[in-house]
Amino acid sequence: MATSSGQSGYDLSFKILLIGDSGVGKSSLLLSFISTSVGDLAPTIGVDFKIKQLKVRGKRLKLTIWDTAGQEKFRTLTSSYYRGSQGIILVYDVTKRETFMNLADVWAKEIELYSTNHDCIKMLVGNKVDRESERKVSREEGMALAKDLKCLFHESSSRTRENVKRCFEELALKIMEVPSLLEEGSTPVKRKLDYEAHQSRCCSS
Secondary structure, X not given: OOOOOOOOOOOEEEEEEEEOOOOOOHHHHHHHHHOOOOOOOOOOOOEEEEEEEEEEOOEEEEEEEEEEOOOHHHHHHHHHHHOOOOEEEEEEEOOOHHHHHHHHHHHHHHHHHHOOOOOOEXXXXXXXXXXXXXXXXXXXXXXXXXXXXXXXXXXXXXXXXXXXXXXXXXXXXHHHOOHHHHHHOEOHHHHHHXXXXXXXXXXXX
């Protein structure tokens, strides 16, 4: 069971953003990660977010995962949500080539424009691999684009849950390896120690 999100409930808190065209399965990917049931979801209106707590390498992590609308008309609503994100997942649908092309043409440019963390970890995720017979984007193409955009890469299926947990866990793991991102994140344990040190200095003077 997830622990409470109080000061003692987690060691590190990360903000993760899901971006990509409408209909690529961002919401399903998120739901597949945080719950046991994934049905047919209506498109996200504006921005939604979910919180998931997990343990990675002995650290208790709180992930606040922002699910953004892919439609053009909501694009202005989402720009502010890039602020402070330590991880960004760019999702495309392997059965729809246009959603793949838009990663470089639209979404990578948005990251450059709006992301405030230059060290943030990016991951490319090709979703809906359970529909292999309808595939329009090869795994090799996905890997090549990920390399160009300096992203991690995975293919997944929110329907079968293939690689879903792995995507989020690997992203969290990579964030943990970047000191500047840990400073950006919320570290309750560190704050508590800093406070206690400050108190002891005050009292001893």
